[in-house]
Amino acid sequence: MKFKFVIIATLLVGLITGCGANRIMQETESPTTAPSQTFTPLVSVRLPVGYIPNVQFAPLYVAIEKGFYSNAGLDVSIDYSMENDNAVLLATNTLQFAIISGEQVLLARDKELPLVYVMAWYQQYPVGIVSKDVEGITTVADLKGKRIGLPGLFGASYIGTIALLDSAGLNESDVTLDSIGFNQVEVLMADRVDAAVVYAANEPVQIESLGQSINLLKVSDSMDLVANGLVTNEKTLAENPALVKAMVEATLKGINYTIENLDEAYEISKKYVENLASADQTIQKQVLMNSIEQWKTDRPGYSQPAAWVNMQRILKKMGLLIKSTDVNLGYTNEFIP
Numbered sequence: 593m594k595f596k597f598v599i600i601a602t603l604l605v606g607l608i609t610g611c612g613a614n615r616i617m618q619e620t621e622s623p624t625t626a627p628s629q630t631f632t633p634l635v636s637v638r639l640p641v642g643y644i645p646n647v648q649f650a651p652l653y654v655a656i657e658k659g660f661y662s663n664a665g666l667d668v669s670i671d672y673s674m675e676n677d678n679a680v681l682l683a684t685n686t687l688q689f690a691i692i693s694g695e696q697v698l699l700a701r702d703k704e705l706p707l708v709y710v711m712a713w714y715q716q717y718p719v720g721i722v723s724k725d726v727e728g729i730t731t732v733a734d735l736k737g738k739r740i741g742l743p744g745l746f747g748a749s750y751i752g753t754i755a756l757l758d759s760a761g762l763n764e765s766d767v768t769l770d771s772i773g774f775n776q777v778e779v780l781m782a783d784r785v786d787a788a789v790v791y792a793a794n795e796p797v798q799i800e801s802l803g804q805s806i807n808l809l810k811v812s813d814s815m816d817l818v819a820n821g822l823v824t825n826e827k828t829l830a831e832n833p834a835l836v837k838a839m840v841e842a843t844l845k846g847i848n849y850t851i852e853n854l855d856e857a858y859e860i861s862k863k864y865v866e867n868l869a870s871a872d873q874t875i876q877k878q879v880l881m882n883s884i885e886q887w888k889t890d891r892p893g894y895s896q897p898a899a900w901v902n903m904q905r906i907l908k909k910m911g912l913l914i915k916s917t918d919v920n921l922g923y924t925n926e927f928i929p
Contacts, residue, residue: 634667635835641691642674645865647876648793648883650857651713652691653864655846664838670864679705685827689839694818694903695751697922702913706826709923711840711893713847714819716812716886719752722780722796723787725805732760732809741772741785749789752811755906759814777802793882801875812886816899817906818923819886829924840927844893851884893928 641649652670655661661668679696681687683705691713700707721740723729729738735757742749754764772779776788777798790796792810799806811817822843824836850857858877862869868876900919907913 632665634662635665637661637666637668637689637839638671638687639668639689639691640671640673640678640687642672644672645670647858647861647865647868647880649864650861650880650883651843651846651850651887653846653860654850654853654857655842657860657863658846658849660842660845660849664842666838666842668842679707682707682823682825685825688824688828688835690823691820692823693748693820694900694923695748695907697818697823698900698904698907698917698919699912701917701922702915707823707922708826708829709818709821709823709895710829710836710927711822711843712818712895713821713843713893714886715889716792716810717748717752717755717815717817717819718791718793718812718883718886719748719756720790720792720796720808720810721753721756721787722776722790722799722806722808724780724783725807727786727807729787729809730807732756732762732814735760735787735809736762736766738786739768739770740787740789741770741776741779742789743774743776744771745769749791751906751910752817753789754910755815755817755902756809756811758906758909793886794879797875797878797882801872815902816896818895818899818903821895833927837927840893841929844929847887848892850880851888854880854884891928893925895923895925895928 639652641652643649649670652668656668656670678687678690679700682690683700694709697707697709721729721735723738727738729735740753742753744750753769757763757766770785772785772788776790776795779785780788780799781802781804788795790808792808792812796806796808822840824839829836854877858880861880897920900923904913904919
């Protein structure tokens with residue numbers, strides 16, 4: 593996923609009544625009357641994900657299509673907008689959920705925005721550095737003195753780059769960072785850079801499809817960092833934990849179902865991702881398979897405390913955090929089975 597330091601946030605929910613997240617159905621039947629049903633209205637949820645429609649969002653599409661959200665009392669629609677003020681709307685409880693990454697939560701809390709990460713989706717930070725095999729860059733230490741292309745000095749790509757360099761005792765000054773936009777495949781293939789910062793599930797597949805042998809250094813192989821997950825705010829946590837619980841559990845069902853039923857999840861995604869059906873099926877399905885590998889864990893949804901500590905340290909090293917905020921206030925595992 594592509595991210596910027598602007599906090600990509602949030603979601604709009606409708607009026608919550610009764611127990612909030614649970615759908616209640618009462619059915620009565622007698623020999624002389626037809627069955628009657630009474631339903632509690634579903635809670636409307638608009639969920640921002642911070643990127644364009646993509647097969648990597650398959651678990652959300654699955655959760656909608658398989659009824660995991662509706663069975664939990666939720667009517668979820670996906671929002672692909674990337675508005676800069678969503679973090680503020682989330683913090684003020686105008687919006688209540690969003691899919692964003694861990695660094696964004698810490699950056700928001702540093703500005704006293706009370707965001708809370710309630711479910712880890714990606715268990716591996718999705719960023720890596722790819723190079724042609726002929727460059728001989730097989731370890732992070734081999735990056736010293738190299739020209740590395742990345743979208744820009746912002747977002748998850750930049751943070752992942754600094755974290756990867758840090759894991760080998762290198763600093764930004766030990767390499768040359770070249771802002772190339774989101775053109776990593778073209779720039780690398782044209783030998784304009786020695787290596788490129790990519791999303792590990794995506795661009796490497798495209799490069800290999802061109803017949804190019806590569807080496808990929810994944811951030812997750814060197815350091816645990818908090819990646820993308822479900823985020824809410826302190827007010828929602830305090831006043832409507834049932835809503836948070838329902839959202840977490842239904843989303844986890846979507847993730848687990850996608851992992852176990854890749855082909856079906858891929859077919860469902862075609863309804864939501866324009867041109868997916870006409871795209872290169874081998875490449876796109878491999879992107880989904882690679883993404884699934886980043887989601888797998890023995891405890892779905894669980895947020896690793898060490899990953900938060902590492903993320904805070906890297907952000908401080910980059911000068912992006914000003915205050916000494918308690919990292920433990922930025923996440924909870926309370927709703928994880």
